[in-house]
Amino acid sequence: MRIELSETEFPPFDLPDERLVGIAAPSTSDVPGLSDDDLRSRIRSPIGSLSLRELAAGASSVLVVTDDLTRKTPLHRVVPLVLEELHAAGVRDEAITILIGLGTHRDMTPAEIEAKYGTAVASRYRIVNHRWDNPDELREVEQHELPFPVVVNRRVLESDLVIAVGSIVPHATCGFSSGGKSIVPGVAGGATIENTHWMALDYPMRDIIGVFDTPMRRAVCTVARQAGLDFIVNTVIRDEGQVVELVAGDPEKAHRVGVDHCRKVYGVEVPEAADIVIAEAYPCGIDLRQAIKAICAADIVCKDGGVIILPAACPEGVSPQFPEFEILGFKDPEGLYRRVEDGAYDNKLLAYTLVAIRRIISQRVRAILVSPGINRETTERLGFLYAESIESALQLATTLTSTQAEITVLRQASILWPILRQVSS
Template sequence: MIKIIIQIPYGKEHVDLEVDIPHEIIAPNKVEVRDESEIIVNALSKPVGMKPLEEFIKKNDRLLILVNDATRPTPTARVLKEMHDLLKNHSDVKFLVATGAHRGPTESEFRYIFGDIYDEFKDQIFVHDARKDGDMEYLGVSSNGTEMYLNKMVTEIKNILVIGSVEPHYFAGYTGGRKAFLPGVAAYKTIEMNHKHALSDAAKALALKGNPVADDMDDAMHVLKDMNVFSIQTVLTAEHGLYAMVAGDLFESFDIAVEKANEVFCAKYSKKGNIVVAVAPYPMDIDLYQSQKALENGRLALEEGGSIILVSKCRDGVGDDAFLDLLCSAKTCEDVMHKIDEGYKLGYHKAAKMAQIGVNAEMLAVSDLDDKTLRMSKLEPCKSMQEAFDRAVSRIKEEGKEPYAVILPQASLTVPLLEE
């Protein structure tokens, strides 16, 4: 077969990969993109199930805007820019970065999130800290037994504007919508109890009905039924262009955005590969903890016993300590699963998902993380993309099989669906 060169994203750049075996490339679908400003203005002026945003803002004397942190490519800055005139004339508007259990933003990340309005509103911007118990208020128990503690700013201000983005999520079903509240502004204990449900086989991409993680998130909204919420849900293209935006009622806007997200991120492929390249593209390559999503999507296209290659710069290192501690404390992927049975901590769900792959496949990694850390994480380090790929090809051939590769240049954003 003739060698071809495929450009593989790595951080903000690309590296070349020479491929001379049968393969297919799975990526988010190309969709037609209309004028961005027109999409935003139309959504805000014609929301579903609610009156226009202008009326919502003007009739409420206090307003809290929930925004995603920098681990999501949500076009928060672009949306805020369109509503700038409404916000600057409001008597009491505050912003809360819904970090979930993530760290707070750096200065450059604040500017990425808020864009042109950052300097003007910076004194009105707050960051959720899930570990500050004094900032939380108890609101009840979910049907799955999760104790609901959420940030007091939400319950005190009550008039909430949510800006989110919707795409498939490997255990919550989808991001966006109710996810701004749980885990977005929930207490660490609440997030931990919710994320433990990620160990369930029912917690997977595209699953909402019967997914215990998604059920908990819906329950969080039921305990917040007295809130006055205006939702803005965006759907992006793989290149982070704005494909669609739906505003208004939290649940109605989310349901419509889910359908639009499927048009972008659910990609058909012809057959499973015994080699899968799973890339965590920027900004989802921030750390290993976040990059695990790429592995999880990649496994959907992986033949049992094959090799999966995680490609992620991991700019901030590993991420969650519990995640790495569990992986480091176990000698094998099987041991990881046994240790989780002994007791759960937040972060263990990611370790469990990685271990489940490692039980039945070889896991290689191309990353800026040091070799020792990668090996402790049950990933075999490779110095380059080409080395990792060639190594996987050699292994498959040594086993007497014909190598076939499935390459996901944006695995964090791609849900492979096998053609029937």
């Protein structure tokens, strides 16, 4: 069978039909995506909340938190509709700030901001990049519910009304994205981000992805409540940002409804585990730190001792924000875990990602990286096997398994939730 992946960096390739278990991808439908009128109607029909106009009435400062360029949310469509409601409530332009929820990602450039929000919004409103590591931008919330500091962007605490806009997809740290995750990690400080991630190491990623009620989700919701998140607008998207559903309203009640819609698109049944899993990093392949999300999905459907092939464009390399990522690599998960627990290494956020992925690719399966953005030396230093192309990766994977090894392809694996129909022996 001829296989085409989402990114043009990877030419089409052939797989033998007799070895192909299946191709899993987000569900598609002939039903058209929602129109702007549909989106507007849903924003005006909130779940578990007063309307946005009612909440905004009398507000002298409104903060709209959004996701960033690593997500496919069509902000150029959704944000103008949110602003429309604010203006209908009497909120002036100068009272509105749009805060880009970068978490620990890099700043968006002016050109990227214009492309993401549209020229009309980018030229008219104040749009600010969140700085997770700038103490002047952060404030701590007084609280006693969580055993770690709750630190968020000061604008969240200083605003009369806080709205979050994002998209819901399966997520290996929190079960699903969006909802309160717009606040943490979106606009939180380092101590809060790293502690909400570190607690996830008590659970295999394969047991978190696609699960709504997790300890991490509860912690995230607690932080969002404490910080004062008032209203969410969350989309479920497919096919390059086409919106198939939108929920708005209470950050927890509306998000739960949105998760049900998300499961229908991204929860895909796979008949059995395979020896080789090709898991494309798209749409999270901007750098390796994002791309490895695809490994979490692949882990669910790869047999013990199998091979994961990760095609990832990585135009920005390994991790521009964290050079140590490349130095530490994925070779000794428990050693790094002990160093953090013993206080010998203090970057919990970076260590979390390395330990979680290391536990998969150094203990249960092997992983081959195919990336035009990362050379052989770096690939092997990180702990991956190297291949120049998917064809050569398949040859290597076959050598490591068998000539009869079964193969599964996961499209958009970084946002997919594969559901294993039967457990392979």
